[in-house]
Amino acid sequence: MAKKQTAGRDNLGEFAPQFAALNDDVLFGEVWSRESELSPRDRSMITCASLITQGVPQIEAHLKMAKQNSVTKEEIVELITHVAFYTGWPKAWSAFSLAKEIFDEA
Known part of the structure; x- marks a missing residue:
């Protein structure tokens, strides 16, 4: 299982919260976690x-x-x-x- 990413929130959370959420939750939380596909x-x-x-x-x-x-x-x-x-x-x-x-x- 992929490690939970927080880089978006850690680095951009206050400055660009929506981008940070997309990075952590969608890119790494959903896409990278699809381990049965890749x-x-x-x-x-x-x-x-x-x-x-x-x-x-x-x-x-x-x-x-x-x-x-x-x-x-x-x-x-x-x-x-x-x-x-x-x-x-x-x-x-x-x-x-x-x-x-x-x-x-x-």
């Missing part, structure tokens, strides 16, 4: 690939989540290598820098 591991792989192609800072949090969802270092390396040809070398380099920090942690 496992958290698979959702992490898909999400990381999507975020890498966009070059957005949220990739760091999702790489950490991917590791928690049992995505291996070898799998994330292969994912980044694969998407590099579709999204661009600079985005892959940036993703590798983060992934190396996250997946080389003890």
